[in-house]
Amino acid sequence: MERRVRKLRRFMSAHELCGILITKPENRRYFSGFSGSAGMLLISEYASKLLTDFRYIEQAAAEAEQCDILRYAVSAYEMLSEITAKLGLTTIGFESDFVTYDMYTKLADSLPKLNLVPVQIDALRMVKDANEIASIKKAVEIADQAFSHILSYIKPGISEQAVALEIEFHMGKLGAEKPAFDTIVASGKRGALPHGKASQKIIQLGDFVTMDFGAVYQGYHSDITRTICIGTATAKQREIYEIVLAAQLAGVQATHPGKTGKDIDSESRKIIMNAGYGEYFGHGLGHSLGLAIHEEPRLSPGNTQTILKENMVVTVEPGIYLPEWGGVRIEDTVLVSANGCQILTASSKQLIECI
Ligand SMILES: [Mn+2]
CATH class of the missing domain: 3.90.230.10 (Creatinase/methionine aminopeptidase superfamily)
Known part of the structure; x- marks a missing residue:
């Protein structure tokens, strides 16, 4: 898992990003281990935060050992806004081949100060370990x-x-x-x-x-x-x-x-x-x-x-x-x-x- 996250951080610095928000289930699982169906994974230079809801807290804690698990009650977007502010992030990538227009609108509305950059990270999974x-x-x-x-x-x-x-x-x-x-x-x-x-x-x-x-x-x-x-x-x-x-x-x-x-x-x-x-x-x-x-x-x-x-x-x-x-x-x-x-x-x- 550490090697995978290192690979992602190299991708981030090559694209001048201070974080990546991962929502595609395969990528969320690949970079965290978490196999549940709902959650946002935010990876920055030093942090790995997995935001999920009540249904998945125990599973996430067991599967995503390297991540801080955070439970949102109402809105994942609200929590994301608090965390990105706390981490001082300014530019984050989102998965343009997965995020819908609706999700993008919610992201842009809840993170007005952030620069959102479209990225595609599936290629990082091409070579298997x-x-x-x-x-x-x-x-x-x-x-x-x-x-x-x-x-x-x-x-x-x-x-x-x-x-x-x-x-x-x-x-x-x-x-x-x-x-x-x-x-x-x-x-x-x-x-x-x-x-x-x-x-x-x-x-x-x-x-x-x-x-x-x-x-x-x-x-x-x-x-x-x-x-x-x-x-x-x-x-x-x-x-x-x-x-x-x-x-x-x-x-x-x-x-x-x-x-x-x-x-x-x-x-x-x-x-x-x-x-x-x-x-x-x-x-x-x-x-x-x-x-x-x-x-x-x-x-x-x-x-x-x-x-x-x-x-x-x-x-x-x-x-x-x-x-x-x-x-x-x-x-x-x-x-x-x-x-x-x-x-x-x-x-x-x-x-x-x-x-
Ligand atoms: Mn086939």
Whole structure:
């Protein structure tokens, strides 16, 4: 925690700020340890103050050991005004990618003498430390185990929703706090929807089924996608699957410190383009994850700026989606290492035919 706060204080001095007000839940947790849903974290050169309400006082004291915990009764803004005056702060940063116009108005009204500077601090979370990597690995392992469980559960005649619930229930039993996002189960033609949330559709013999899900463990996310065949795959299903698999392997192979998201995306994308399906792969190759399911840097054509570094954690997830036919996506969570990457996801990527 101290190292994280030191990093933030370096950011503050580089931006000539005497403090930062943190309200985004992921950042509040990252820089204090506090995992509750309400509170303001004010970090200045020498102070760390966590303002929260009655519901969270005990939890905050247990989780945010390095902070002074302050309880507000009516208005956090009023208390903030007293504290900033006491600390003699003149210029503080606020998270411009989180603070709403309404919150900003309240801040400006209650801190009339302060200079409020818009900042974005998510980038400070991009490189993961050992504790974070351990939590992500556990979240990945839970998702892997749920995938292996679902292979013995899924069969023709049950709904996508039943499959999603079984995945989520199993992850919970293995220690997940919650699913990383709404579990995607898209079967048959619905596989053409890249984000086809599980529906009442009944899974049928011959369907390709794309399952995209993850677990949250100690606040950290995992993300896995596998597409399996219910029954024996047709030649066309096998063709599409093998192209996506080749693209996924090329993406993993290309994931390397020093490269941009665009470099890695294009190594994978060119396999799908060369096979003639480029227009059916309409999303980026992957994203980083951690305390949030989608973090920077992205592995996408748009990321020409951010260079990958050791101990970033990203997903590699190409897909092909054919309207009125269906789709295939294969996704691993990978850890960027000193000279390449380590695939954290352990589930097999060979085409599975569930009979
Ligand atoms: Mn993903």
